[in-house]
Amino acid sequence: MHPHISTFYLASVRVRAAELLPWIVALAAFFLFPDFLSLGARILIYILLVLSLDLVIGYAGIVTLGHAAFFGIGAYTAGILSAHFGIKDPLLQLAAAGTVACLVGFGTGLYVLRTSGLTLIMLTLAISALCLEVANKATSWTGGADGLSGVTIAPILGYFRFDLWGKTAYLYSLAVLFVVWWLVRTLLNSPFGASLAGIRDNRTRMEGIGALVNRRLVQVYSISAGIAGLAGALLTQTNQFVGLNALGFELSGEILVMLVLGGVGRLYGAFIGTAAYLIAQDQLAKKFPEDWYLGVGILLVGVTMFARGGLLGALDSLTARLRRALKL
Amino acid sequence: MTPALEVKGLCRSFGALIVADHIDFQLERGARHALIGPNGAGKSTFVNLLAGRLRPDAGRILLDGQDITRLSAAHRVKRGIGRTFQTNTLFRHLAVLDNVALAIAERMGVSGQLFRAASAHQEVIEEARALLTMLNLMALEKTVVRDLPYGQQRLVEIAIALGLRPRVLILDEPAAGVPSHESYLIFDAISQMPADIAILFIEHDMDLVFRFARRITVLASGAILMEGTPKEVESDRKVREIYLGESRG
Numbered sequence: 001m002h003p004h005i006s007t008f009y010l011a012s013v014r015v016r017a018a019e020l021l022p023w024i025v026a027l028a029a030f031f032l033f034p035d036f037l038s039l040g041a042r043i044l045i046y047i048l049l050v051l052s053l054d055l056v057i058g059y060a061g062i063v064t065l066g067h068a069a070f071f072g073i074g075a076y077t078a079g080i081l082s083a084h085f086g087i088k089d090p091l092l093q094l095a096a097a098g099t100v101a102c103l104v105g106f107g108t109g110l111y112v113l114r115t116s117g118l119t120l121i122m123l124t125l126a127i128s129a130l131c132l133e134v135a136n137k138a139t140s141w142t143g144g145a146d147g148l149s150g151v152t153i154a155p156i157l158g159y160f161r162f163d164l165w166g167k168t169a170y171l172y173s174l175a176v177l178f179v180v181w182w183l184v185r186t187l188l189n190s191p192f193g194a195s196l197a198g199i200r201d202n203r204t205r206m207e208g209i210g211a212l213v214n215r216r217l218v219q220v221y222s223i224s225a226g227i228a229g230l231a232g233a234l235l236t237q238t239n240q241f242v243g244l245n246a247l248g249f250e251l252s253g254e255i256l257v258m259l260v261l262g263g264v265g266r267l268y269g270a271f272i273g274t275a276a277y278l279i280a281q282d283q284l285a286k287k288f289p290e291d292w293y294l295g296v297g298i299l300l301v302g303v304t305m306f307a308r309g310g311l312l313g314a315l316d317s318l319t320a321r322l323r324r325a326l327k328l
Numbered sequence: 329m330t331p332a333l334e335v336k337g338l339c340r341s342f343g344a345l346i347v348a349d350h351i352d353f354q355l356e357r358g359a360r361h362a363l364i365g366p367n368g369a370g371k372s373t374f375v376n377l378l379a380g381r382l383r384p385d386a387g388r389i390l391l392d393g394q395d396i397t398r399l400s401a402a403h404r405v406k407r408g409i410g411r412t413f414q415t416n417t418l419f420r421h422l423a424v425l426d427n428v429a430l431a432i433a434e435r436m437g438v439s440g441q442l443f444r445a446a447s448a449h450q451e452v453i454e455e456a457r458a459l460l461t462m463l464n465l466m467a468l469e470k471t472v473v474r475d476l477p478y479g480q481q482r483l484v485e486i487a488i489a490l491g492l493r494p495r496v497l498i499l500d501e502p503a504a505g506v507p508s509h510e511s512y513l514i515f516d517a518i519s520q521m522p523a524d525i526a527i528l529f530i531e532h533d534m535d536l537v538f539r540f541a542r543r544i545t546v547l548a549s550g551a552i553l554m555e556g557t558p559k560e561v562e563s564d565r566k567v568r569e570i571y572l573g574e575s576r577g
Contacts, residue, residue: 008422010470191449209435
């Protein structure tokens, strides 16, 4: 599953030049495409969400189809704080959303992660269905099917207002994504990250060296849920609205598609897959408003058939082939 | 002195099949103790009961006099029972050093650390390298385990177990599957193990058994047939009939 990571204890953790690329592209896009900043912010938020999904699926080997639940919980936490409690500070909301989602991840993870395979998938689906139904029924809190409006957000640090063009939203999302990326990267290189690789590789052996495997899975699941919650809060703050679709199955499936498209368990798969998917969706929807989903479908079929390991996997094998060709 | 490991009246059956039949057993401190018996005698079951991968139906297991019967496999490791597996149970996609480092990090309690790079944990790496050097694997520290020949994979299996610094080490057929011209690697490794570790090994290779064992327990049909010194076991008529006769004949 991870052909490129075989050592943690002998690996250099220095940032490689290629790892700066996403950030350079993101900053360049800010200046080059001022009309696309709201799409850009959406991409950044979804990257954050897909990154959290990669942490559980790609690195911990926990297959879930209910990850949108944590995104939705974060989104509603931020929205409800603003609309019902008058807490409008974005960073405070962000912290609260991450914490609530993390706690829910912990609570559900304790039970759900005792299972594996299909049972686990069904349980994660069930939990996200429950969350959706709660949000749907608790109309006085969530606005139900109409969504939660009346969400206003104070300027960030009392200074940066969310503007109509999405400049603040874009840079704010970028900053949050950067911090989380750094934390996730650090985590993956740590002994904890190494032990996740061990669990994925051979769970029996991991227990045979005294690792409390289940506890570690619950830990990573909670962390991932917290990150998904942060992404949800960002969505609420940049849209000043929360709808039920932030919790839906569709979203859980869609982010899985983005991850597979980019490459599972590759950290940067989330970046490239999400950006490619959302940009393709945006362009196709403009050109073929009726059947753009067909285009997305074809893209996905193409990737799964011809590019195992997603776009990054394809890039890997291409460079490997080039290198061999140059040697010969 | 309390024995390192003590088993009292251990029973386990799978349906009507009795695989452990009131086993009483003691492993002394610093023991070199072999467990032998024909196929289906219940040796692997016994190991799995000791290591916590199977629950007994009845009986008790004591480590240094403390009851560990109800502890999970992982908790038993933390108390000091290390084991190797009969078929290689390794982190096949990870480098040799990482295989050992994971075990050491687990024992040192650093494997839950999130914020410092694994490669910055020098204490773990140095200990792993010392073990690899002892087992002549140092040159292969960066090699991914699945690329190693089988014999060396068996050594990694042993290195992982030693990384746990166990008080009791269970070696489940350490030389199984190793071509005879490589088995000296395993023999050497076992002879170099620290004297204070109590070692219980299951082995079919009688050369290995008679070379290292100071005591031998013979298991047949889930029960202990006899226990004694290698000489006593070798000269026992019952054992010769049931076991040695078959395998050597």
